Amino acid sequence: MPKEIITEGKAQIEVDTADIVSKDLEVFYNPDMVLNRDISIAVLRTQFDKPICIALPLAGTGVRGVRILKEIPELVKKIEMNDASPEATKLIKENLERNGLEENETIRISQKDACLFLEDSDGFDYIDIDPFGSPNQFLDTAIRKLSRKGILAVTATDTAALAGTYPTTCKRKYWSTSAITPHKHEMGLRILARKVMLLGIHHNKVLKPVLSYHYKHYYRIIFECIKSKEQAAKLLDSLQAFVNYDKVTADISVTKNPDESKTWCGPLYEGELHDKEFLEKLLTNYKHKVIEKAKEELNVVGSYDTHQVSQKNDLRLVPLDDIIRKLQEKKFEASRCATNLHAVKTTASFQKLIEVMKELNA
Ligand SMILES: C[S@@+](CC[C@H](N)C(=O)[O-])C[C@H]1O[C@@H](n2cnc3c(N)ncnc32)[C@H](O)[C@@H]1O
Structure with a gap:
């Protein structure tokens, strides 16, 4: 596989190059995800004002980790970069070196299955689940290992399942039926949010979305963790909505049971997809139309x-x-x-x- 050195933010990274990005690449670097990483760094700046423990269980080339270390070193108490692939962990080490960094007490590299890696840890304040495909299999362990007031960042690239192309896959993976409608991407985000929130509830954790967006081929939701048995129980009521789309008129309705005469999807999360106050602060750290659009949109289900x-x-x-x-x-x-x-x-x-x-x- 041909290699290339690229610059992203303050990091210089060696990556595999290919015309088409696929999970078969030896170690996965996707330039379409620069925004995803830019926003993570801004989110860390916005949420935290003291050094924290950071986990990158699917670290890939290590680009996100190197950028965090170069761009916001003041926020790193400990950063652990893990990847199941031996090629990836080798590349992470090389990429650290290339940036004048090395493995030590603060910077850890491991080569384990992401769930085992999280399981073996003492927990983290920031966990980034950024797989190729569905984040599904990593969510439960990540939520369990997330600290109070911590941030869970979740990427899903299986948008076809969440947005209605594969409703049965969606049901199996996300316990909800998706549908192809003009609002399919909002509903995909709401289905993903619900799954994460349901998993949080049984750990007495409320995972509150502070920013949810669809960009290019992926969905991304940033959750803040609130530990509260009372709030966790109450949250369940907001995870039972169905959205019905009338193909004849293009009208929509939100109901507690699906309207079988319409094209429906659900159950899904009907609460706020963003925390506007958080987004206002986020925009002072990083300006992008994705965040601006999220901040401007009205908090109602559907459109x-x-x-x-x-x-x-x-x-x-x-x-x-x-x-x-x-x-x-x-x-x-x-x-x-x-x-x-x-x-x-x-x-x-x-x-x-x-x-x-x-x-x-x-
Ligand atoms: C999309 S890439 C990660 C990109 C990286 N997060 C970034 O910001 O550039 C997904 C990575 O997950 C790794 N991976 C896939 N399944 C895994 C598993 N079960 N445990 C740990 N790593 C895994 C792959 O080797 C690949 O490097």
């Missing part, structure tokens, strides 16, 4: 895809910003949707939205 609504209700397409402005003039809350470019999130009913769109058509 109306205005292209679909127009087409299915014989309306002329009007600019999304005009629809949002008109809804706000009528004292409804309304915003763009972070996971669908053409969609509006609003507190207005479908009938009110149609009225507004008709007015704009006149």
Whole structure:
């Protein structure tokens, strides 16, 4: 496999190069994930103000670990980089050296299965689950080993299952049925969030999403851990929602049982996908449209895809910003949707939205 030295943030890393990224690459480096790593570093800066214990159970080339050590050394009490692959752990060592760093009491490298690695540890304040595919098999152990006020960062690249292409796989892995609809990516995030939160509940931990996003080929949710038996029990009520999509009109509804006459998905998490206060602070550390869009979007489940609504209700397409402005003039809350470019999130009913769109058509 041809190798190359690249610079990412303050790190210089040797990586395998290939035209197509695949999990068959000897050691996996994906340039599409630079944003994922940029945001992790900003999240660490935002959440913590003293040195913490960091776990990278699927460390790959070690790029995330080297960047943390070079860019925020003041926050590292201990960092452990683990990968099951011998090629990866060799490369992590080489990449540390290349950046003037070495294995010591603070910086640890291991070559174990990620769950065993976590199991053998004393626990961490930040755990990053960043696999190729589903994070599923690593979640329970990671949650158990996460400290109070700790951060669990979860990547899922199996978006096809979560977004409805493989609803049966989704059901098996995430205990929820996915569906192909205009809001499939928001629902994919909500299904993933629910699975993580359900696993947290039986460890008396509330995993509260502070940022959830879909970018290129992956989903990413950053959770803050709150240890509370009372809150954990209450959380269950917000994990039982079904979202129904009417293919004839493009209307949506949120119910406690699926509406079998519609295209439905669930059960899923119906609470907030982001913590707006956290995002405000995050933006002072790192500005990116992914975070800005998340901060701007209204906290309601689902959205109306205005292209679909127009087409299915014989309306002329009007600019999304005009629809949002008109809804706000009528004292409804309304915003763009972070996971669908053409969609509006609003507190207005479908009938009110149609009225507004008709007015704009006149
Ligand atoms: C997507 S890559 C990790 C990328 C890395 N987190 C980053 O930020 O660049 C996934 C890595 O997980 C490793 N891996 C896969 N299954 C594993 C397991 N069960 N335990 C530990 N490592 C595993 C692979 O060897 C691969 O290096």
